[in-house]
Amino acid sequence: MLNIQDLHVQINGKEIIKGLHFSVNKGEVHAIMGPNxxxxxxxxxxxxxxxxxxxxxxSITYKGLNLLDLAPEDxxxxxxxLGFQYPVEIPGVSMTNFMRTAINEQRKYKGLPPMxxxxxxxxxxxxxxxxxxxxxLSNRSVNEGFSGGEKKRNEIFQMAMLEPxxxxxxxxxxxxxxxxxxIVANGVNKLRRPDNATVVITHYQRLLDFIVPDFVHVxxxxxxxxxxxxxxxxxxxxxxYEWIKGI
Amino acid sequence: MxxxxxxxxxxxxxxxxxxxxxxxxxxxxxxxxxxxxEAMQTFxxxxxxxxxxxxxxxxxxxAALQVPxxxxxxxxxxxxxxxxxxxxEIHNFETYLFSLLNGSYVWEHSPVSVLPDGTVVGxxxxxxxxxxxxxxxxxxxxxDIRNGALEALNTAFAxxxxxxxxxxxxxxxxxxxxxxxxxxxxxxxxxxxxLIIIGKNAKLTLVHxxxxxxxxKNFTNAVTEFIIxxxxxxxxxxxxxxxxxxxxINNNYFHLSDYSRLTSNTLTYNGGLIRNESKVKIDxxxxxANLYGLYLMDRKQHxxxxxxxxxxxxxxxxxxxxxxxxxxxxxxxxYGHILVQRDAQQxxxxxxxxxxxxxxxxxxxxxxFLEIYADDVKCSHGATVGQLDQDALFYLKSRGICDRxxxxxxxxxxxxxxxxxxxxxxxxxxxxxxIEKRLKGELSICDQCVLHCKDQPEFRIDMSLV
Ligand SMILES: Nc1ncnc2c1ncn2[C@@H]1O[C@H](COP(=O)(O)OP(=O)(O)OP(=O)(O)O)[C@@H](O)[C@H]1O
Ligand SMILES: [Mg+2]
Numbered sequence: 001m002l003n004i005q006d007l008h009v010q011i012n013g014k015e016i017i018k019g020l021h022f023s024v025n026k027g028e029v030h031a032i033m034g035p036n037x038x039x040x041x042x043x044x045x046x047x048x049x050x051x052x053x054x055x056x057x058x059s060i061t062y063k064g065l066n067l068l069d070l071a072p073e074d075x076x077x078x079x080x081x082l083g084f085q086y087p088v089e090i091p092g093v094s095m096t097n098f099m100r101t102a103i104n105e106q107r108k109y110k111g112l113p114p115m116x117x118x119x120x121x122x123x124x125x126x127x128x129x130x131x132x133x134x135x136x137l138s139n140r141s142v143n144e145g146f147s148g149g150e151k152k153r154n155e156i157f158q159m160a161m162l163e164p165x166x167x168x169x170x171x172x173x174x175x176x177x178x179x180x181x182x183i184v185a186n187g188v189n190k191l192r193r194p195d196n197a198t199v200v201i202t203h204y205q206r207l208l209d210f211i212v213p214d215f216v217h218v219x220x221x222x223x224x225x226x227x228x229x230x231x232x233x234x235x236x237x238x239x240x241y242e243w244i245k246g247i
Numbered sequence: 248m249x250x251x252x253x254x255x256x257x258x259x260x261x262x263x264x265x266x267x268x269x270x271x272x273x274x275x276x277x278x279x280x281x282x283x284x285e286a287m288q289t290f291x292x293x294x295x296x297x298x299x300x301x302x303x304x305x306x307x308x309x310a311a312l313q314v315p316x317x318x319x320x321x322x323x324x325x326x327x328x329x330x331x332x333x334x335x336e337i338h339n340f341e342t343y344l345f346s347l348l349n350g351s352y353v354w355e356h357s358p359v360s361v362l363p364d365g366t367v368v369g370x371x372x373x374x375x376x377x378x379x380x381x382x383x384x385x386x387x388x389x390x391d392i393r394n395g396a397l398e399a400l401n402t403a404f405a406x407x408x409x410x411x412x413x414x415x416x417x418x419x420x421x422x423x424x425x426x427x428x429x430x431x432x433x434x435x436x437x438x439x440x441x442l443i444i445i446g447k448n449a450k451l452t453l454v455h456x457x458x459x460x461x462x463x464k465n466f467t468n469a470v471t472e473f474i475i476x477x478x479x480x481x482x483x484x485x486x487x488x489x490x491x492x493x494x495x496i497n498n499n500y501f502h503l504s505d506y507s508r509l510t511s512n513t514l515t516y517n518g519g520l521i522r523n524e525s526k527v528k529i530d531x532x533x534x535x536a537n538l539y540g541l542y543l544m545d546r547k548q549h550x551x552x553x554x555x556x557x558x559x560x561x562x563x564x565x566x567x568x569x570x571x572x573x574x575x576x577x578x579x580x581x582y583g584h585i586l587v588q589r590d591a592q593q594x595x596x597x598x599x600x601x602x603x604x605x606x607x608x609x610x611x612x613x614x615x616f617l618e619i620y621a622d623d624v625k626c627s628h629g630a631t632v633g634q635l636d637q638d639a640l641f642y643l644k645s646r647g648i649c650d651r652x653x654x655x656x657x658x659x660x661x662x663x664x665x666x667x668x669x670x671x672x673x674x675x676x677x678x679x680x681x682i683e684k685r686l687k688g689e690l691s692i693c694d695q696c697v698l699h700c701k702d703q704p705e706f707r708i709d710m711s712l713v
Contacts, residue, residue: 049645072645073650076645087642088638090636090639093656101648101656162647
């Protein structure tokens with residue numbers, strides 16, 4: 001589904017991703033771990049299409065498409081979803097309006113008619129329940145004044161609404177209390193299907209108790225330096241990143 | 248001598264004033280001719296404002312003043328039913344409608360009407376005869392004809408405009424809508440003069456539309472004095488949709504008494520050169536003034552909003568929020584001056600001006616100015632000029648929203664904050680639609696009304712939940 005070869009990425013002339021290889025198949029769950037500032041969010045943002053990052057080498061193909069040729073909105077319409085590490089507050093744009101515009105644009109791309117207002121509200125309610133997101137939040141501006149945990153839950157809610165094929169969740173677990181963590185993980189698990197895939201970026205092995213990954217990767221200084229099964233996460237927890245640096 | 252066509256140079260305006268002196272009458276009271284003479288002296292001394300003056304640094308009248316105009320000296324008797332010449336397109340918008348056509352009050356049966364609740368609305372010059380005491384008390388008392396050249400010029404030549412008097416205790420049930428239409432197949436220079444008096448414990452909602460239709464050059468130099476009595480309320484909306492050949496100068500003077508409340512909302516959608524000056528004198532304690540504005544300019548348009556709030560008495564609140572989106576080669580200026588006088592203790596005064604520029608040619612000058620002589624006050628000001636938030640844009644796009652709609656959502660959200668302050672639902676809804684159309688570039692000067700829109704937008708933004 002996703003295939004990244006020898007990716008090099010710069011921001012403001014500084015190389016952050018330095019020859020990264022990574023691939024994901026349908027039905028898989030991958031976890032990416034690694035110390036702060038090693039390029040995890042950079043990788044996620046490059047996949048989602050953030051313009052500020054400059055890809056200086058390598059390739060990304062997604063469902064056979066050259067992903068780097070697609071505008072961010074087209075990537076989303078092709079099924080890519082990024083759960084932001086830092087969701088953006090957008091005063092004056094309501095969650096409802098935002099989601100309705102997003103859903104209808106995605107439907108239009110697929111040749112479907114816009115969703116009727118009533119159907120949309122019902123659909124939204126259903127998905128809110130999935131992540132136990134309070135009703136009242138949908139009447140507020142996007143992320144504005146949301147608590148840290150609410151913002152993260154809101155990301156999962158959007159994912160539930162958009163039903164992506166490839167979801168990349170960038171530290172969706174950070175800032176969540178244990179109950180919220182379970183709710184978020186539960187949401188992710190319920191949305192899992194044999195034909196979609198999930199990449200979770202996390203610092204904490206405990207998330208992986210709830211979202212069980214097929215593969216764990218360690219990203220260090222712009223490269224994936226180690227990959228393994230879920231036991232790799234436990235090993236990392238135990239030995240710390242010093243161990244990786246030693247490799 | 249009646250209506251001359253000429254370049255309105257100061258010397259020629261003086262000559263015209265001398266020639267016309269006999270016919271420039273308002274009311275039957277000598278008071279106004281003395282006022283006129285004084286005003287003319289001021290104008291003769293000052294001439295037109297120019298860019299060497301600090302207050303006019305960003306607004307250049309020079310080109311507009313080199314055009315020959317028909318100088319509308321004596322009002323033409325405009326006999327018509329106002330609702331016939333002007334059709335307001337706002338749905339469910341019930342108003343008492345009155346209008347000025349090329350500066351002259353339009354009436355069918357009587358130049359002065361009395362509404363069922365006792366409110367008087369009419370032509371300024373007819374009202375001056377009928378209500379000499381009110382005029383003696385208020386007319387020309389607030390507009391600064393000693394320092395303001397354009398106020399002085401207006402006062403020297405003022406012959407007509409709209410007069411409204413809301414007597415004590417009357418809450419006018421429907422909004423009053425006054426529409427200034429400029430519609431002549433030649434260039435015209437007009438100077439409407441309005442007087443709005445609200446008694447005690449009274450309430451008025453006033454919707455004031457500036458419109459022009461002919462794509463002829465026209466110059467409007469308007470002065471309006473508003474007197475808001477004790478414990479009274481004025482909700483004032485100014486909607487401006489002028490064509491690109493229009494020059495519009497609006498001088499609004501608001502006088503607030505004890506416990507009075509003013510909300511003024513200036514919505515500028517279009518116009519070649521527009522200058523709105525709002526001067527608010529808080530001459531009572533416990534008063535409140537909210538001043539909002541929104542301007543959406545493109546092409547080579549220019550708007551200059553100046554707000555002066557003078558807190559002369561204690562325990563009052565003023566709150567200003569002006570927002571603008573500037574596209575293409577358009578430009579905007581904002582100047583906000585809050586003066587808190589020594590006696591105005593426990594004043595709260597806030598001021599904020601926020602701008603988004605969409606091109607690197609769009610220009611914005613914003614100048615907040617606080618002048619505070621009392622010590623127990625809360626004041627703040629802020630001014631920003633920026634582009635759309637790139638992170639917000641990416642966030643929207645990452646959900647599948649295209650660049651154009653993502654920008655539209657952000658601009659709309661920015662602008663809609665001001666529309667959200669409108670308390671008349673029908674007007675708010677229409678304003679939101681106007682903003683949407685304006686941002687999508689679908690709004691042009693339509694046939695008649697400032698709020699006339701022909702087609703329904705294909706992409707609806709649902710603001711009900713914002
Ligand atoms: N806009 C930017 N300008 C300059 N440097 C940047 C920018 N964005 C990211 N970086 C740098 O790129 C490096 C990688 O950042 P990135 O956010 O990808 O790290 P991360 O692995 O997600 O870290 P964390 O675990 O703290 O979230 C960091 O050194 C960061 O400072
Ligand atoms: Mg990160």
